[in-house]
Amino acid sequence: MLNEIQFLLCASLTLAGAVAAMMLRNLVHCALCAAGAFAGLAALYLQLDAEFVGLAQLLIYVGAIAILIVFTIMLTRGEEIRPGVPIASPSWWVGLPVGALVLACLIGAVMASPSLVRLPAGAVHAPVRKIGEALMNGYVLPLQTIGLLLTAALLGAVVISLREPRNPESKTR
């Protein structure tokens, strides 16, 4: 009973945040609602006893990605959608088949996956130590590759944002 209430609370927070992030007119509000949805998702993970995933979700999505989105909005200065303009673009119906296709792909992949087999409740327990051992032994190459990729992306971002004036003397003021 208590579990169901918790689940309903977390799920409604996630869904409400996601819907509000799409529907609101003010982009900053949208970003904050998205952060709320991220937090709800983290709460869902925590409720499933996936401690590490839940906390990592909180740390990365609420702590970093939401801030990134907010900064992007602030830097592009397009905060407000004017009252007269509709939220959806005129060609919104094009999104319908694309969305349906993505959903079909996802459903197909999920239904075909072997992890859909139901395990007896309580049998799954993944302490952080086990996750760490798996990451450092079995999955060390993918982990390192992802690290390399992220480092490359970071360096690329720095190079792009580093607009050095070619001739500092002739810089117009």
Add this chain to the structure above:
Amino acid sequence: MSRLDQIFVLLGHWLAGWAPVPVRPLVSAVLAIACIMLVFATCFALTTLAERKLLGRMQNRFGPNRVGPCGLFQPVADGVKMLIKEDIVPFSADKALHFLAPIVLTAPIWLAFAVLPFGRNMTAIDLDAGILFFFAIGSASELAVFMAGWSSQNKYSVVGAMRAIAQMISYEVPLALSTLPALMLAGSLSLNDIVAAQGSYAFGWLARWNAFTPWGLAGLLLFLIAATAESNRSPFDLPEGESEIIAGYLTEYSGFKYALFFLGEYVGLFAGAGLAVTVFLGGWHAPVKGLEWAPSWLWFGGKFAALIFLFIWVRATLPRLRLDQLLNFAWRFLVPLSLVNLLVAAAWYWSGAWPFGAAAPIRWVLCAALFVFPCHWLGGTLRGPGALPRKYNYAE
């Protein structure tokens, strides 16, 4: 394990024992929450008084001395003042966000205390990933600061919020990295395990606190610097630099909302100090053998109070940094040093098996040198000819 040591645990069990069995876990949880909130809210009141008194003492003046004996009731007066002040919301402000920001800032910070071991058997939740929980919870405050700054519709608020977010993101990296060696050597993310790993005695008398090793001492210093910056305290209080941007993201706040921000700042500082005690200063363990007769919560409280005093002392002593100095200091000094500290910890770990006599002091000096030389060199790059010249964009 004496009765005095466990007095709070026994008291909690006794109180929860009065409740009917099905609601007993709920009652003990509520009791733990009430204790934490009561103790640290009192701590907050006392710290504001102690801070003003000590700042006064260090700056050769009296500090508050009008309300009650020796100004002892000053926090009460402050609280009443905050409560009865008018709550002003700017006309063009985003009302909902302006209201929510102090709540979003303050509420998560209290959660951080849930995983701190305040004494033997005195952890509210023994999480498997306790320290991860601590940092995950702390990351919510950046969004709250942004909400406060942006919703006020005030240039100074936005600038202050941007400064605060830049500072918090920058200093979160060394804050987390500096605790990493302790986690790796303890082999666990649980704060209870980290405390337990510091429980035995070296040479038969000196506790194995992490702060007594070279990497632990370095880590403690890095952590304290980063924690000062993370809680926006002087010398890193640029987000509220009143001579430059009025009061930063707090500009448009008054009354009890302002008090909540103030509370959040101090409680965040307490959480940081509690984590420093837990990870580096042996948690609730006594420093030398023969002092275990004092209750464990007293040791935690003593170390905690000493760290708070240190924070106040630093605030009274150091001038405020400039923003470029602040960010350079984080990215070009603290972050590389905390990575170097990982190497030092590795060297310390591998040199633990040295068989010859007098290995301990030699090992200590070698590992300390491994940290001090990069520290000296990096410090030189911050101020020497290699440092970037200051560029004035608008003041020439």
